[in-house]
Amino acid sequence: xxxxxxxxxxxxxxxxxxxxxxxxxxxxxxxxxxxxxxxxxxxxxxxxxxxxxxxxxxxxxxxxxxxxxxxxxxxxxxxxxxxxxxxxxxxxxxxxxxxxxxxxxxxxxxxxxxxxxxxxxxxxxxxxxxxxxxxxxxxxxxxxxxxxxxxxxxxxxxxxxxxxxxxxxxxx
Numbered sequence: 001x002x003x004x005x006x007x008x009x010x011x012x013x014x015x016x017x018x019x020x021x022x023x024x025x026x027x028x029x030x031x032x033x034x035x036x037x038x039x040x041x042x043x044x045x046x047x048x049x050x051x052x053x054x055x056x057x058x059x060x061x062x063x064x065x066x067x068x069x070x071x072x073x074x075x076x077x078x079x080x081x082x083x084x085x086x087x088x089x090x091x092x093x094x095x096x097x098x099x100x101x102x103x104x105x106x107x108x109x110x111x112x113x114x115x116x117x118x119x120x121x122x123x124x125x126x127x128x129x130x131x132x133x134x135x136x137x138x139x140x141x142x143x144x145x146x147x148x149x150x151x152x153x154x155x156x157x158x159x160x161x162x163x164x165x166x167x168x169x170x171x172x
Contacts, residue, residue: 011084012138013037015077017065017124018093020044023143025052027090032058037084041065041076042093067093067120068112073127085135089128091121092143094163099155110158117162122169142166 014031018024019040025048028040032053038060040046040053046062053060065076080086097113098105125140132138147156148163 011037012087013039013080013083013085014088014090015039015041015080015086015128016049017041017067017089017091017121018143019049019062020046021048022092022094024090024092025049027092028053028060029056029058031088031090032056032060034058036088037061039063039080039083043067067124068115070120070123073124077127077131086128086131086138087135088139088141089125089132090141090143091124091128093117093121094143094145094159096156097158099153102154102157105157113158114162117159118165121166125169142170 014036016024016027016031016038019028020042021044024040024042028038028049029052032038033056035058038053038058040049040060041063043064043066050060050062063076066072077086093116095113095116098109121142125142128140132140144166145163147160148166151160
């Protein structure tokens with residue numbers, strides 16, 4: 001992620017979905033450093049990301065969000081109305097799923113990974129794009145993984161497949 005242009009972040013909110021760890025936590029820290037008020041949204045506790053934002057002189061809050069719960073996206077975005085206007089939505093969420101041999105992968109595990117990494121990502125990006133358009137514009141940024149191009153293991157098949165789909169979502 002590159003630094004934001006000077007003045008672009010002034011009095012704007014950035015939502016980082018998957019903001020509790022990894023690339024999401026790093027995104028929270030960088031966006032806070034660049035002056036965004038950041039919402040670190042995740043099913044996991046994002047308190048560490050909030051502390052990271054504060055360490056660089058920024059401001060962030062942690063909010064619970066489960067990408068499997070599509071019906072909560074609009075109310076979640078509505079609840080951000082007490083913050084500065086939304087200017088950016090970064091979706092880094094990723095569920096690896098179980099590490100098992102291909103022939104032992106269960107349908108319910110496959111579905112859970114697809115629900116988070118593909119379905120949830122798509123519908124959160126859609127809700128965010130609508131919200132940003134209503135506010136006059138902004139950015140939706142989706143993250144993929146190198147394993148989407150070169151699978152890291154046959155034991156992570158659902159993760160590999162869902163991450164490979166993200167560039168198609170972006171370029172469609």
